[in-house]
Amino acid sequence: MKPVTTITGTMMPLDRGDVDTDQIIPQQFLKRIERDGYGEFLFYNWAHTDDGTPSSDFILNDPARRGARVLVTGPNFGCGSSREHAPWAIQQWGFEAVVTASAADIFRNNSSYVGLLVVELPQDAVTRLIEMASDPTAEVSIDLESQTVTADGLEEHFEFNPTAKERLLTGLDGIGVTMSHDDLIASHEEARPAWLPTTVDVSS
Amino acid sequence: MTEPRTLFQKVWDNHIVIDADPTLLYVDLHLVHEVTSPQAFAGLNQSGRTVRRPDLTVATVDHGIPTTGRSLGIRDPLSKRQIDALVENCMDHGITMFGLDDPRQGIVHVVGPEQGLTQPGLLVVCGDSHTSTHGAFGALAFGIGTTEVEHVLATQTIWQAKPQSMAVEVEGELPWGVAAKDLILGIIAQIGVSGGTRHVIEYRGKAIHDLSMEQRMTICNMSIEGGARAGMIAPDETTIRYIEGRPFAPKGAQWDKGVSAWESLVTDPDAVFDKVAVLDASRLVPHVSWGVNPAQTVPVTGSVPSPDSYDDPLQRDAAVRALEYMALRPGTPILDIAIDHVFLGSCTNGRIEDLRAAAKVVEGRRVDSRVSAVVVPGSMQVKAQAESEGLHEVFEAAGFSWRDAGCSSCLAMNPDVIPAGERCASTSNRNYEGRQGRGARTHLVSPAMAAAAAVAGHFVDVRDWEDS
Ligand code: SF4
Numbered sequence: 001m002k003p004v005t006t007i008t009g010t011m012m013p014l015d016r017g018d019v020d021t022d023q024i025i026p027q028q029f030l031k032r033i034e035r036d037g038y039g040e041f042l043f044y045n046w047a048h049t050d051d052g053t054p055s056s057d058f059i060l061n062d063p064a065r066r067g068a069r070v071l072v073t074g075p076n077f078g079c080g081s082s083r084e085h086a087p088w089a090i091q092q093w094g095f096e097a098v099v100t101a102s103a104a105d106i107f108r109n110n111s112s113y114v115g116l117l118v119v120e121l122p123q124d125a126v127t128r129l130i131e132m133a134s135d136p137t138a139e140v141s142i143d144l145e146s147q148t149v150t151a152d153g154l155e156e157h158f159e160f161n162p163t164a165k166e167r168l169l170t171g172l173d174g175i176g177v178t179m180s181h182d183d184l185i186a187s188h189e190e191a192r193p194a195w196l197p198t199t200v201d202v203s204s
Numbered sequence: 205m206t207e208p209r210t211l212f213q214k215v216w217d218n219h220i221v222i223d224a225d226p227t228l229l230y231v232d233l234h235l236v237h238e239v240t241s242p243q244a245f246a247g248l249n250q251s252g253r254t255v256r257r258p259d260l261t262v263a264t265v266d267h268g269i270p271t272t273g274r275s276l277g278i279r280d281p282l283s284k285r286q287i288d289a290l291v292e293n294c295m296d297h298g299i300t301m302f303g304l305d306d307p308r309q310g311i312v313h314v315v316g317p318e319q320g321l322t323q324p325g326l327l328v329v330c331g332d333s334h335t336s337t338h339g340a341f342g343a344l345a346f347g348i349g350t351t352e353v354e355h356v357l358a359t360q361t362i363w364q365a366k367p368q369s370m371a372v373e374v375e376g377e378l379p380w381g382v383a384a385k386d387l388i389l390g391i392i393a394q395i396g397v398s399g400g401t402r403h404v405i406e407y408r409g410k411a412i413h414d415l416s417m418e419q420r421m422t423i424c425n426m427s428i429e430g431g432a433r434a435g436m437i438a439p440d441e442t443t444i445r446y447i448e449g450r451p452f453a454p455k456g457a458q459w460d461k462g463v464s465a466w467e468s469l470v471t472d473p474d475a476v477f478d479k480v481a482v483l484d485a486s487r488l489v490p491h492v493s494w495g496v497n498p499a500q501t502v503p504v505t506g507s508v509p510s511p512d513s514y515d516d517p518l519q520r521d522a523a524v525r526a527l528e529y530m531a532l533r534p535g536t537p538i539l540d541i542a543i544d545h546v547f548l549g550s551c552t553n554g555r556i557e558d559l560r561a562a563a564k565v566v567e568g569r570r571v572d573s574r575v576s577a578v579v580v581p582g583s584m585q586v587k588a589q590a591e592s593e594g595l596h597e598v599f600e601a602a603g604f605s606w607r608d609a610g611c612s613s614c615l616a617m618n619p620d621v622i623p624a625g626e627r628c629a630s631t632s633n634r635n636y637e638g639r640q641g642r643g644a645r646t647h648l649v650s651p652a653m654a655a656a657a658a659v660a661g662h663f664v665d666v667r668d669w670e671d672s
Contacts, residue, residue, distance in 0.1 A: 110349035
C-alpha cells in the first residue's frame with residue numbers, strides 16, 4: 001500500500017445518501033480474480049445507459065471532473081455488501097479520498113486497508129464542501145497527520161482511528177505487523193477449549 | 205464483583221489476543237466463498253505465507269454458480285475461472301471445501317449452521333456482509349473485506365475497533381401470518397438503514413425467544429441492512445436442540461462441556477446497552493418494500509408513500525429517485541402492484557422452514573400465467589430435505605421452477621438475472637438498484653407473501669389466504 005499523507009485536489013460532489021456498494025461497483029464486475037482494473041466500472045449503472053454508452057448527465061462523465069481527487073458525498077456511504085471492490089474501484093478511478101458525514105463500517109475498514117482515505121465530517125461541513133464543489137476547479141486539502149480538512153474559508157478537524165492512521169501514513173503491511181505478535185496468538189490458541197469445532201472433514 | 209456484561213461483551217472478551225484499540229481478536233471459524241477470496245489467496249501466495257489454521261477454515265461456492273444444468277459445467281468463463289481458483293486454493297492450502305458436486309454445497313450462511321459449524325460464543329468471519337446470520341446462535345459474526353480475509357488466512361486473527369452495544373427489545377407475540385422477515389423489516393423501518401452503524405445488536409425479548417433457529421437466522425441476517433456490525437441472539441434450549449447431532453457439533457463429553465459453556469452466554473441482568481430500540485411484535489403486519497433500500501417498506505395494507513411525507517431533504521430526494529427507478533406512483537395501493545417474477549431463496553429465506561411456509565400457500569394453487577417463479581433452496585441439504593417432504597412436487601405442480609442451491613437472483617451474478625424494467629417479489633435482503641439485474645425492480649417480502657404474489661400475479665395480504 002502506498003503511504004497517504006496529504007491529499008490536495010479538486011472535488012466531485014455526489015449529493016445523495018445511503019450510496020450502497022452495489023452502486024459503487026455492480027455485481028457483474030465481481031467475477032474477476034484480479035485486484036486492479038475496476039476503475040472503469042465505478043458507479044457503472046449510473047454512469048452508463050442501457051446499451052453501455054456513458055450517460056452524459058452523470059457527473060462522473062463530465063470531462064471537467066476527470067481529475068477530481070476527492071469524492072464528497074452524503075451520509076451512510078458504502079453501506080451494504082462487504083465487497084472490497086468498492087474502494088478499489090473508487091481508488092482506481094483516481095480518487096484518493098472520500099468525504100462524508102458517515103461511512104458504513106465495512107467500507108470504512110476496507111478503505112483503511114487499501115489506502116483510500118475516508119474522512120467523516122459534520123453534515124454542515126459536508127454540505128458546504130458539496131456547494132463549493134459545484135465549481136470543478138475548487139480545491140480541498142486533507143492532511144492526515146494533523147487530521148484537518150481545508151478549503152476556501154473552511155477548516156475542519158476530523159476524528160481518525162490511530163492505528164488506521166499509522167497504517168495509512170506508513171503504508172505498512174498489516175499482516176507482517178500482526179505476525180510479529182505470534183507468541184500472543186499462539187498462547188491464546190493453546191488456551192482454546194477442546195470442544196470448539198474444527199472444519200476437518202468428518203464425512204470422508 | 206465483576207461488572208455486569210452484555211452477551212456481546214462476553215464473546216468479545218473471550219477472543220482478545222491484544223487488548224488495545226483496535227483490538228486483536230482470535231477467529232474461531234473463517235468461512236470462505238469464491239467471490240471475495242481469490243485476491244486474498246493471491247496475496248498470501250505472493251508473499252510466501254501459508255494458511256495458519258486450515259482446520260478452522262471452510263469454503264463453499266455459492267455466489268456465481270448456475271442453479272440449473274450443473275452437469276454441463278459452468279458456461280460463464282469468468283465465473284468458471286473464479287470457482288476453479290477457489291478449488292485450487294483450497295487444495296493447495298488443505299482447506300475443506302463443499303464444492304459444486306458436494307451434497308453439502310450451498311450458500312455460505314446456510315451451510316455453516318446446517319453442518320453444526322456455527323456454535324454459540326464463536327467468533328465467525330467471512331468476506332460477506334451477511335455473516336451476521338451466524339449471530340442467531342450467540343456467535344459474534346461479522347463481514348470483512350478481502351484484505352482482512354488475507355489477514356485472517358495468515359494469522360487467524362483480526363483487528364477490530366470495538367463496536368458499541370445496542371439492544372433491540374421485541375415484546376409481545378408475532379401475530380399469525382406475520383413472518384420473521386416482517387419483523388426484521390419492521391425493525392429496519394424503525395431504526396433506519398444506518399441505525400445500527402458502529403453497533404452490535406442483541407435481539408431480545410419474548411418475541412425473539414419464541415422464534416425457531418431458522419427465524420432467528422432471518423432476523424440476524426438482515427442486521428447489516430440496519431447498518432449494524434453484527435446481530436446476536438442469546439443461545440437457549442432452541443439453539444442447543446438445533447445444534448445437537450449435526451456433523452461438526454461436539455460429541456460425547458465435549459458436547460456436555462460445550463453446552464455448559466454456552467449457558468453462560470447471556471446478557472447479565474444489570475448490563476447496560478449503549479443504545480436501545482423497543483418494538484411491539486403484536487402490532488406487526490406483513491411488509492413489502494416499495495423503494496431501493498430495505499428501510500423503504502410499508503405494510504401490505506398500505507400504499508406507496510409520497511416523497512413529501514419525509515421531513516429530511518436527503519430522504520425526500522432518495523424517495524423521488526426510488527419511485528422513478530421503481531416506476532411507482534405515490535398513493536398506489538401495494539395490493540395493486542403487479543409482478544413479473546418471484547424469487548424464493550437466499551441466505552435470508554432459503555431454509556427449510558421458509559420453503560415449507562411458501563409451499564403451504566402454494567399447495568393446490570397455480571402460479572399466475574404472467575409470472576415466472578423459481579425456488580432456489582439455500583443449500584443442497586435443504587433441497588434434499590424439501591424433496592423428502594414432497595415440497596418440490598407442490599412447487600412444480602404449481603408452476604415454480606425447482607433449482608439447485610446458490611445465491612442466484614439475490615445478486616444475479618449467475619445466469620438468474622431479472623430483466624430490466626421487470627418487477628420481482630423476492631425473499632432476499634436487498635432491494636438496491638440493479639441488485640437483481642440492471643434495471644430490475646425488487647420488492648422484498650416474506651416467503652409466504654412471495655408465494656401468494658406468485659399465485660395472484662400481484663401482492664396480496666397473505667393473512668387473508670391463510671385464514672381460509
Ligand atoms: S444469498 Fe445473497 S445476500 Fe446471501 S450470501 Fe448470497 S448474495 Fe449474499
